[in-house]
Amino acid sequence: MSPRQTALVVAVVRGAVRLALLAHPREFRRRFGPAVLDEAAEDVRSAATHGWRMAARAGAAAIVDAIAGLRVAQAIGRDHASAPPTGATPMERPFMWIGIREIWRDVRHGARGLAREPLFSLAVIATLALGIGVNTAMFGVADRLLLRGPEYVRDSARVRRIQSVTHPPGMDVRHGGTFGYVVYDALRAQARSFDAVAAYQAYTDSSVVGRGISAHRVNRANATASLFPLLGVTPALGRFYDEHDDDTTHPAQVAVIGYGLWQRDFGGRRDVIGAPIVIDDETYTVVGVAPRGFTGADLARIDVWLPESLPAFHPMSNNWTATWHAFWLSIVVRVKPGVSDEQADAEATALYAHAYPGDDPGESRELHVRPLLSSQDGTFSLESRVSTWLLAVAGIVLLVACANVMNLVLARGVRRRRELAVRLALGAGSRRIARLLFIETSALAAVGGVVGLGLAYALGAFMRAYLLNRIEWSGGPINTRVFLACAAASMGTAVLVGLLPALRAGALDVSSSLKVGARDGGARLGRLRSTLTVVQAGLCALLLIGSGLFVVSLRHARATDLGLQPDRILTFSVQRAEIDTDDRDVRQRERARRAGFYPSVLERLRQRPDVEAASLTVGLAFTGFTSQVIEVPGRTLPPQLSGSDAFVNVVTADYFKTVGTRIVRGRAFTDADRAGSAPVAIIDETMASSIWPNEDAIGKCFRAEGHACAEIVGIAADARHFRLREKPSPSFYIPFGQDSRLGGVTLLVRPRGGASEVMAAVKQELIALDPTITFVDAGLLQDRFEPQLRPWILGATMFSVMGVLALVVAAIGLYSVMAYFVTHRAHEIGIRVALGARPSDIARLIVGGGLALAVGGIVIGSGLALVAARFIEPLLFDTSARDPVVFVVVAVTLLVVAVCATAIPASRARRIDPVEAMRVE
Numbered sequence: 001m002s003p004r005q006t007a008l009v010v011a012v013v014r015g016a017v018r019l020a021l022l023a024h025p026r027e028f029r030r031r032f033g034p035a036v037l038d039e040a041a042e043d044v045r046s047a048a049t050h051g052w053r054m055a056a057r058a059g060a061a062a063i064v065d066a067i068a069g070l071r072v073a074q075a076i077g078r079d080h081a082s083a084p085p086t087g088a089t090p091m092e093r094p095f096m097w098i099g100i101r102e103i104w105r106d107v108r109h110g111a112r113g114l115a116r117e118p119l120f121s122l123a124v125i126a127t128l129a130l131g132i133g134v135n136t137a138m139f140g141v142a143d144r145l146l147l148r149g150p151e152y153v154r155d156s157a158r159v160r161r162i163q164s165v166t167h168p169p170g171m172d173v174r175h176g177g178t179f180g181y182v183v184y185d186a187l188r189a190q191a192r193s194f195d196a197v198a199a200y201q202a203y204t205d206s207s208v209v210g211r212g213i214s215a216h217r218v219n220r221a222n223a224t225a226s227l228f229p230l231l232g233v234t235p236a237l238g239r240f241y242d243e244h245d246d247d248t249t250h251p252a253q254v255a256v257i258g259y260g261l262w263q264r265d266f267g268g269r270r271d272v273i274g275a276p277i278v279i280d281d282e283t284y285t286v287v288g289v290a291p292r293g294f295t296g297a298d299l300a301r302i303d304v305w306l307p308e309s310l311p312a313f314h315p316m317s318n319n320w321t322a323t324w325h326a327f328w329l330s331i332v333v334r335v336k337p338g339v340s341d342e343q344a345d346a347e348a349t350a351l352y353a354h355a356y357p358g359d360d361p362g363e364s365r366e367l368h369v370r371p372l373l374s375s376q377d378g379t380f381s382l383e384s385r386v387s388t389w390l391l392a393v394a395g396i397v398l399l400v401a402c403a404n405v406m407n408l409v410l411a412r413g414v415r416r417r418r419e420l421a422v423r424l425a426l427g428a429g430s431r432r433i434a435r436l437l438f439i440e441t442s443a444l445a446a447v448g449g450v451v452g453l454g455l456a457y458a459l460g461a462f463m464r465a466y467l468l469n470r471i472e473w474s475g476g477p478i479n480t481r482v483f484l485a486c487a488a489a490s491m492g493t494a495v496l497v498g499l500l501p502a503l504r505a506g507a508l509d510v511s512s513s514l515k516v517g518a519r520d521g522g523a524r525l526g527r528l529r530s531t532l533t534v535v536q537a538g539l540c541a542l543l544l545i546g547s548g549l550f551v552v553s554l555r556h557a558r559a560t561d562l563g564l565q566p567d568r569i570l571t572f573s574v575q576r577a578e579i580d581t582d583d584r585d586v587r588q589r590e591r592a593r594r595a596g597f598y599p600s601v602l603e604r605l606r607q608r609p610d611v612e613a614a615s616l617t618v619g620l621a622f623t624g625f626t627s628q629v630i631e632v633p634g635r636t637l638p639p640q641l642s643g644s645d646a647f648v649n650v651v652t653a654d655y656f657k658t659v660g661t662r663i664v665r666g667r668a669f670t671d672a673d674r675a676g677s678a679p680v681a682i683i684d685e686t687m688a689s690s691i692w693p694n695e696d697a698i699g700k701c702f703r704a705e706g707h708a709c710a711e712i713v714g715i716a717a718d719a720r721h722f723r724l725r726e727k728p729s730p731s732f733y734i735p736f737g738q739d740s741r742l743g744g745v746t747l748l749v750r751p752r753g754g755a756s757e758v759m760a761a762v763k764q765e766l767i768a769l770d771p772t773i774t775f776v777d778a779g780l781l782q783d784r785f786e787p788q789l790r791p792w793i794l795g796a797t798m799f800s801v802m803g804v805l806a807l808v809v810a811a812i813g814l815y816s817v818m819a820y821f822v823t824h825r826a827h828e829i830g831i832r833v834a835l836g837a838r839p840s841d842i843a844r845l846i847v848g849g850g851l852a853l854a855v856g857g858i859v860i861g862s863g864l865a866l867v868a869a870r871f872i873e874p875l876l877f878d879t880s881a882r883d884p885v886v887f888v889v890v891a892v893t894l895l896v897v898a899v900c901a902t903a904i905p906a907s908r909a910r911r912i913d914p915v916e917a918m919r920v921e
Contacts, residue, residue, distance in 0.1 A: 537857020
């Protein structure tokens with residue numbers, strides 16, 4: 001309809017509504033009549049943009065509503081008290097009922113408009129859902145690892161972890177987080193800066209619950225009774241053990257079980273209190289159930305809590321409460337109100353110096369109070385720091401999504417310029433237009449947030465199950481905090497995406513907008529959309545560079561020479577029932593039989609065709625080793641070894657063949673190296689180079705604690721003991737039988753075929769050979785090593801996922817920009833063709849424009865990556881954050897994607913008919 005026709009219809013409707021209002025009281029007409037008339041006119045004007053039929057329907061509805069008084073009744077609730085007050089201030093006017101009705105009308109109109117463009121709406125919702133969902137999922141991870149910390153910790157700001165810093169003369173600073181009981185006892189008895197002090201030790205898969213076929217591995221923690229009141233936790237059922245149960249002279253055989261173990265093994269029965277539970281073949285009494293999700297001062301799941309004073313779990317059985325050179329306890333404290341960290345550090349350091357004399361008088365030793373989630377060096381764990389970067393990366397993905405949506409909204413705004421200009425010409429204010437567009441984008445952001453919440457749930461569940469499965473997660477991936485974060489991201493996205501298009505649309509020039517043809521999108525608008533595309537490409541390049549760096553780090557970590565081959569080694573350890581007899585002879589015979597069990601097993605395994613090699617070991621890589629002080633007759637040890645320990649392992653003849661450790665010089669052990677034979681030893685390269693730097697160590701001898709001087713018969717390659725990142729430590733090996741004091745024998749098997757088949761067969765054979773075996777713990781040594789790769793697995797996986805998402809969104813954005821260019825500059829392209837341009841020239845123009853945008857993004861993204869290099873490099877493994885190969889691969893990838901994204905618009909441009917293009921106005 002033309003403006004003149006619309007004005008005529010509006011006048012007719014206003015007259016009819018005015019006649020209908022005559023049926024209402026005069027006061028009613030005076031107070032509400034103008035508003036009813038204006039609203040009816042606005043409805044007709046709005047409907048008139050869609051033709052005569054819609055205008056007639058709107059006018060008829062306005063007249064019927066006026067006659068029935070429904071509009072006013074709905075707005076004021078048939079109560080004049082709710083009518084807008086006269087003389088309202090500008091701050092009060094937005095809250096008047098007429099304004100609220102106008103907003104509601106805009107919401108309905110916006111919903112109808114979006115429903116008429118389903119492809120646009122779905123594209124925006126899907127893009128925003130990706131950005132919001134990824135951000136919400138990563139916030140859930142960071143919230144657990146960095147913000148909330150362990151569950152059930154009361155007043156967590158005052159609960160701190162004790163850590164040590166040692167400055168040896170002439171050596172690197174050493175950080176530590178474990179102590180002997182004597183340090184805990186000194187802090188508990190004498191420190192005045194703390195309200196409470198507690199100690200604990202927690203181990204993954206450290207104990208066996210049950211006997212026989214139902215036995216299974218659990219995570220165990222031994223803690224002092226003071227830990228539970230220090231944290232402020234209350235049990236879900238029963239009680240926690242107390243100081244009487246944790247008495248160092250007569251500890252009680254009691255246990256507190258975790259909530260998960262209570263549900264799995266006891267079916268959640270409330271009569272579990274007082275029930276017996278078998279742990280490591282010892283019977284304990286269940287006195288309580290920990291609340292769901294309780295992990296103590298760490299984040300890993302704990303299935304069983306036992307008193308710290310139980311002697312079976314101490315590194316030294318004799319005088320363990322006064323031994324200062326054994327380190328196995330983590331210590332946490334609750335700092336008194338008003339005590340600063342510096343004051344607490346000074347007092348703890350003084351007490352530490354008195355309780356721990358140390359090996360070297362020249363050492364400087366300090367204690368520090370740190371946050372619960374900090375690692376030994378006072379920083380957050382590597383996984384936590386990677387999660388922080390992933391949260392920032394998720395924000396970048398959201399920015400890429402927002403830039404793409406702004407591009408789509410701006411392109412839609414060009415198509416709607418005529419419609420919006422007609423609205424302005426018919427009397428709608430610029431604020432009204434801006435508000436309408438902002439409401440539309442807000443609605444899309446809200447729907448995107450709802451869909452993103454579902455995506456966050458799925459992504460969070462995936463990360464919990466496969467990337468962060470060692471952490472105890474209480475509740476589902478979506479909780480109140482995560483939901484509020486999703487809502488905040490949706491609101492922020494609505495403002496970021498909707499504000500600029502709304503302001504531009506509200507500032508339309510009516511005259512020029514009614515005159516323009518379809519090809520005139522405006523040069524400034526084209527530059528804005530191109531700028532947004534370059535920003536998308538830059539952020540995408542930044543994410544892909546981060547992804548490449550973490551992938552390279554993971555590859556380097558997996559390729560690290562560990563000195564052994566954990567992916568080819570099966571480990572077996574057995575637990576047996578106690579010898580239940582008082583007959584001394586029977587007990588001795590049984591002990592002798594059990595002592596001969598492993599040698600007989602080795603003989604049987606070596607004959608199996610599916611076993612390449614088998615051996616026994618006392619120390620197990622990534623699990624635990626014992627150290628002994630060494631002496632070399634007639635030689636003074638170097639400073640780094642003087643008075644220090646070296647790791648010792650007791651192994652059988654085929655150990656080095658089984659684990660894949662090379663013998664660099666000399667020979668390996670043979671079956672002749674056994675109890676009663678001449679003492680021999682094999683040392684590693686670090687020990688050889690430290691003690692005999694310029695001579696051959698073969699044939700030399702050294703003495704370990706309580707041993708005769710052992711002749712060195714071989715030198716083995718260095719092997720990792722505990723961590724992927726560790727300096728080589730002096731180590732030596734003794735033949736099985738020449739050191740009877742070390743226990744905890746583990747059977748190692750190197751299979752020829754599939755590991756799972758050999759594992760099952762060996763387990764069955766072990767159980768068949770010895771009926772007293774109650775549990776066989778079998779696994780791949782790689783499983784003990786894999787947790788150390790998790791930070792790089794997490795970074796590589798999530799950086800790659802987010803980088804690919806950003807790449808897809810950026811490619812869509814580049815495609816939309818070039819498609820917009822072709823559509824709105826078809827007239828220009830037609831002129832070029834008419835003047836002799838070949839189709840290849842037109843395609844080159846389009847593809848070149850896309851490549852120029854991609855190159856701009858590559859330059860920006862590479863610059864940002866170089867700026868962030870020094871921050872991200874500590875998270876990488878043997879990888880430079882400025883690796884040129886990664887930068888080049890990312891650049892080539894983006895250029896290839898840019899060519900693919902512009903291929904369809906370029907093909908469309910080549911087919912433009914110049915005659916048809918120049919007819920378009």
